[in-house]
Amino acid sequence: MWINIGPQHPSTHGLWDLRIKVNGEVIVDSDPQVGYLHRSVEKICERKEFIMAMPMTERLCYVANMNWTHLYVHAVEKLMNVEVPDRAKWIRVMVCEMNRVASHLFWLGAFVHDIGNLTMFLWPIREREYVLDLLEYITGARMMYNYPRIGGQVKDVDDKFLRRSKVVMDMILERTFEYEKMLDESDMFGVRTKGVGVIDRAMAKNAGLTGPALRACGVDFDVRKATPYWAYGEVDFEVPVYDEGDCFARYRVRLEEIRESCKIVKQCADRMPEGEFIGKAPRVAPKTYAWVRHEDPRGESMCLIMGTGGKNAYRVKFRSPAFVNISALPIMLLGYKIPDVPAVMGSIDVCIGEVDR
Amino acid sequence: MTLREDATFWLFVGTTILPALFAVQAKDAMKGVIWLSLSLIGVAALFLLLGSTVLLLFQLIIYVGAVTVLYVWGVMLMRTEIMERVE
Amino acid sequence: MAPANPFDWTYLELCGALNDISYHVVYAVGDLPHNLWNILAASLGMRDRVLAPGDMTFHIGLADWLFVQNREIMVSLIAATLLLMFSLINVLMFIWVERKLLARFMDRRGPMVAGPFGLLQNVWDGMKLMTKENAHPARADMFAFFLCPVILVGSAFAAAGALPMSPKVQIASIDLDLLWVLMLFAFSPYAIFLGGWASYNKFSLIGGMRSAAQMLAGEVPFFLSVGGVILITGSFRFADIVAWQDAHGWLIFAQPLGAILFTIAVLIELERIPFDLPEAESELVEGWTTEYSGLRWGMLWLGGYLRGYVGCAMIVLLFLGGWGMPNYKLGELPLLTPHIIPPVFIFLLKSYLVFAVFVWIRSAYPRLRTDQLLNTGWKRLLPATLVNIAVAGFLVVDQVRPGEVVQTPFGPMSQETVVAWVVGAFTFLAVAALYSMHLLPRVLQPLVSTARMFVQTLGWFGGRPFTVLYPYERLEVPLSERWLHGLSDEKCISCARCCRICPDNCLNMVESQMGQHPDPRFTTRPALDASHCMFCGLCVEVCPTGALTMGPNFELAGFSRDELYWSQDQLMGYDKKTMQEHPAKGEIEVVTWVDKLLYPLLTPVLQFVTPHNYERAKGSHSDANVVSSAVRELAGGKEDERELGLIMDNMSPRSKKAVEMLLAEMRTRRQGPRDVSAWDLRHERKHEPKGSGFGETAPEEDEAA
Secondary structure (H helix, E strand, O other), X not given: OEEEEOOOOOOOOOOOEEEEEEEOOEEEEEEEEOOOOOOOHHHHHHHOEOOOOHHHHHOOOOOXXXXXXXXXXXXXXXXXXXXXXXXXXXXXXXXXXXXXXXXXXXXHHHHHXXXXXXXXXXXXXXXXXHHHHHHHHHHOOOOOXXXXXXXXXXXXXXXXXXXXXXHHXXXXXXHHHHHHHHHOOOHHHHHHHOOOOOOOHHHHHHHOOOOHHHHOOOOOOOHHHHOOOOOOOOOOOOOOOOOOOOHHHHHHHHHHXXXXXXXXXXXXXXXXXOOOOEOOOOXXXXXXXXXXXXXXXXXXXXXXXXXXXXXXXXXXXXXXXXXXXXXXXXXXXXXXXXXXXXXXXXXXXXXXXXXXX | OOHHHHHHHHHHHHHHHHHHHHHXXXXXXXXXXXXXXXXXXHHHHHHHHOOOHHHHHHHHHHHHHHHHHHHXXXXXXXXXXXXXXXX | OOOOOHHHOOHHHXXXXXXXXXXXXXXXXXXHHHHHXXXXXXXXXXXXXXXXXXXXXXXXXXXXXXHHHOHHHHHHXXXXXXXXXXXXXXXHHHHHHHHHHHHHHOOOOOOOOOOHHHOOHHHHHHHHHHOOOXXXXXXXXXXXXXXXXXXXXXXXXXXXXXXXXXXXXXXXXXXXHHHHHHHHHHOHHHHHHHXXXXXXXXXXXXXXXXXXXXXXXXXXXXXXXXXXXXXXXXXXXXXXXXXXXXXXXXHHHXXXXXXHHHHHHHHHHHOOOOOOHHHOHHHHOOHHHOOOOHHHHHHHHHXXXXXXXXXXHHXXXXXXXXXXXXXXXXXXXXXXXXXXXXXXXXHHHHHHHHHHHHHHHHHHOOOOOHHHHHHHHHHHHHHHHHHHHHHHHHHHHOOOOOOOEEEEOOEEEEHHHHHHHHHHHHHHHHHXXXXXXXXXXXXXXXXXXXXXXXXXXXXXXXXXXXXXXXXOOOOOOOOOOXXXXXXXXXXXXXXXXXXXXXXXXXXXXXXXXXXXXXXXXXXXXXXXXXXXXXXXXXXXHHOOOOOEEEOOOOOXXXXXXXXXXEOHHHHHOOOOOOOOOOOOOOOOOOOOHHHHHHXXXXXXXXXXXXXXXXXXXXXXXXXXXXXXHHHHHHHOOOOOHHHHXXXXXXOOHHHHHHHHHHHHHHHHHOOOOOOOOHHHHHHOOOOOOOOOOOOOOOOOOOOOO
C-alpha cells in the first residue's frame, strides 16, 4: 500500500511528497517527489544582473541564506577575477558560520519536535533568535540578509557586533551541553534514533551524500578542510566524524558542528583584520565560466556561472546538497517502520527551497 | 413486580434482543460488531437486574471492552475489502 | 402552618420551606459543599424530615409529585447537573494548567490575554469551536462517527461521577467503585476504533488501530497495578481505601512500585506524551481524530481531559490518601490538621499537583513508537505488576488477621499496616538499587532540566521568559532595519536608478502631483508597489543622494491590496493616507444560527471581561514615513524638537514611541541617515553629471539571453 506523506504535512519541513510503500507497518519502498516549490531561480538569474540576482539566491535555502548568497558571490568573483580584501574574507567566514549555527539550531528544534519532545523545539529556536538579532544588527533584516556584494560586503561590522557575537556564541556553547543532558542521557530519545535510518559508507558515497550525514557514516570529508576558501585555512577547528550512520550519529555530528562553529566565530571576532570591507569589481563578466564549492550546513553546495561578456550570466547552476541527500533517503528508510519516517526525514535536514530551486 | 420493575426488565430484554437481530442482518461486518456490542450491554443490564454488580462490571470490561475490540481486529485483518473500500 | 407530614405538602407549603434557607446559610460556612447540598435540599423541601414510604395524601400538588413521589429522579437530575458543571469547570482548569505550565517549561508564557492570567482562554476556544462546522467525510459511517465521541465523553462523565471528593461529597458509590471506573476506561479502545474506522480515511484507520492496540496494552497493567492496593486494603470502594490510608499511612509508601506502574498505565490510557503516537502531529496529522472538527472535536478533547482528571483523581484516592492530610502536631499546636482546610480543597489540590507532574513529564520526553510501547507494556509493565501482586499477596494472604495489633519498635501497629510497610520497604530498596546503578538518573535527567527552566522563567531568581508580549511590549529594532520606505523631496534627482536596480520591478517613476521641487527637470518621483517588494535594500544603496531610505517601522499590514501601493506622494509624506480599519471591527461576522444566538449574548460580556483590547494599528503610512523623515531631519542638523513636536502631535502612540526611541538612539550614536554605501566607494559617482550614471543610458537589452 502506497502512503503519501505530504505534500501538506506538518513534519516534512517544506513542500514535498514522500511516498512510501508499506507492508503493514514496515516500509519496503519509497519514492520522494519534489518540485512543488520550484521557482525557476536559475532561469531568473539569467535575466537579471549579478547584483540583482542576489536576492533570488537568498531564497534558495531560506534557513541558511548567508551561505547561499556568499556561494553565488564567490562564483561571480571567481568569474570576474575580483580581489577580495582580507577583512571581507574574515567577515564572510564569521557570518557564514553564524548562519550555520542558526541553521543547525533550527534543524535540532524541528528534528526533536518531530520525535515528540516539545520543549526541545523551543530552546534551540530561542538560541537562534539571539543569532538572528546579531545578524539583524549588521544587515537590517532577520532572514533575507542580502549582505555580500561582488568584491566584499555591503556594510562593515563594528566593534559592538564583534563583542556581542562572542557573548552570544559563548552562551550557545554552554546551552549545547544543556541539550545533551536533555537528549543524550534520556533513553527515550536514544530508543527512537539509535539504529534507525542506518546507511553504510559505501552506499552513502555512491548516493552522493555529503555534509553531516556523510560524516556520520565515518567519511572524514569537509570542504572547508579539503579545499579551504577565504579564511578557513587560518582558523582552528575540528570536524566531527562518527561511525554508526544512524539518526543518532547525524544528530551528534550536527551538535558538535554547532560547537565548532561557535569557536570559529569567536576566533574571527578576535582576529578580525583592519582594512577595506569591499574591493573593486568590474561591471561586466568575461566570456568564461567559474565553479566554486562550499560547505553548506546541509552538505557540499556548488555553483557554476557562465558569463557572456555582458552584465548578466548566461547560465547559473546550483548543486544543492539536500537534493542529493534526499536521493539517499529510500536507502535509509528500507526495512524500518512508519513511525521512523519523521525521525529519518528530519535527520537528513532537508530544506525544500534549495531542493527545488 | 411493580410497573417500574416490569418496564425495566422488558426494556433491557429489548436492548439485548433487538440489536442482536440487527446484527445478524447487517451486511457490513463492522456494523454487525457495533450492534453486537449494544447487545452485550443489554446482557450486562440483565445481570444488574438479577442483583449482581460484579457480573455487570466484569461483563462490560471483558466483553465490551476486550472481546469486541478483538472482533473488530479480526474483521479488519480478515476482510481486506474494508481496506480497499478506504483506498 | 405546614402539615407535619411532608406528604401533605403542596406547592404552597413548598414555598414556605424556602424560608428556612436563612438558617442554613449561617450554618453553611463550615463545610461548604455539604451545606450547599443542604440548602438545595431545603429549598426543594426535601430535607431529612422524612419521607415515610407508603403515606399518601388526597390532593397531590406538583411539588409533591416531583419532589416527593419521584424523588429519585429529581435527586439524580440535580446530581447530574452538578456533576456536569463541576466536571466542565474542572476540565477548563486542567487545560489551563497544562497550557501555562507547559509554556513555562518551554520558556514562554502561555495564554495571557483572555481573562486574568489567561483563565478564560479555554472558554473562548470552546466558543470558537462551537461556531465551526461539524464537517464530516461524505462517505463516513455517520452512526459510528457520531457514536465515538458519545462513548468517550459519556464514559468519562460516568467515571467522574463515581469519584468521592470528601466523606460527605459523593455522587454515587457502589461496592465495586474501583472496578466501575476501570470498566469505563475499558470502553475507550472500542470507541477509538469506531472513530478511526468511521472516518473513511486511511490515516485515521491506521491511527485508530494503533491507538486501540496501545490502549489494550495499557489496560492490563492498569487493572493489575491496583491489585496490591486491593489486597492490602481489602476493599474496592474508594471511601474504604481512603479510610485505610487515613488510619495507616498513604499507600504510596506501602506500594511505591504499584504507584509508579499505575501512573505509567494512566499515561498510556490518556495518550499523553511519551505515549501519544496515535495523535502525534508529525505522524498522521491528527491520527484517528483527523476528520473530526468543530464541537465534536472539542468534545473529544473534553473527554480526553476529563479522563485525565479521573486518572489523576484515582491516583490521589488510591495512593496519595485522597482527601486526608496528615495530622501533624507540634506539641499542642496543630500544624496541618484536616479540620482547617476543607477536604474537598485538599483533594482537588492533590489532583492538580498530580496533573502538574503529568505535564512535567510531557514537557521533558519525546514519544515512543507504538511497537516500543507495546513492548514496554507487555514485556516490562505486566511482569512488574505481577511481581507487585505476588509480593503483596504473599505477605498479606498468609497472615491476615484483621485488627490484630502487633508490637513494633514504632509502637503498636495493626497487622495490615505492618504488612504494607514491609512491602514498601522492599520496593524502596529495589528503587535505591536501580538508582545506584545509574539507570534512574539517565531517565530522570530531562525532568531536572525542564524543572530548572520552569524556575528560571518564574523570575524568582532573576529570570524571565524569552517571549515579548507583542503588542503590549515592543521589540527594540535596530536603526539599520530595512522596512518602510521614505523619500525626500529635496534630495531626489529623478535619476531612476532605484527603478532600474529593483529585482522585482516594484518602483516606477511617476509625475509628482504634490511635490514641491522647483526644478522642472526633477519632478518625477518613484512610486512603490509594496506587494512585490522584497525589502532587499538595493534601491536605497543605489540612490546617489540618499533620497530613498528604509526605516524600522515594520507594522505594515493592511486589509486591501490598494493599501500596498505606495504612491510617490505617500512616500514623501504629503499624502497622509491612513490605513483602513478592519471592516468588521466591533462586529463579528454572523453566519449560522449558532452565531446569531451566541454572539449577541456573549460578546458584550466577554469584551468587558477580557482586558487589553488593543487598538488596531491605526498608524498611517505617513506616520511611519514621518518617522523616517524625522530621522533624516535630525541627521540633517535639525535637532529642534518643537519642529518635530508638530509632527508628533497627530501621530499614533506607537509611532510616537518609535520616534522617541529613535531620537534617543540617534543622539547617542550621532550618525547620518545611512552609512556610505559600497556603491559609492566602488564607483565614485557621487557628483557626476547627468547622463553617465547607471540607468541613464539605454540598457543593453537581452544581450545575454
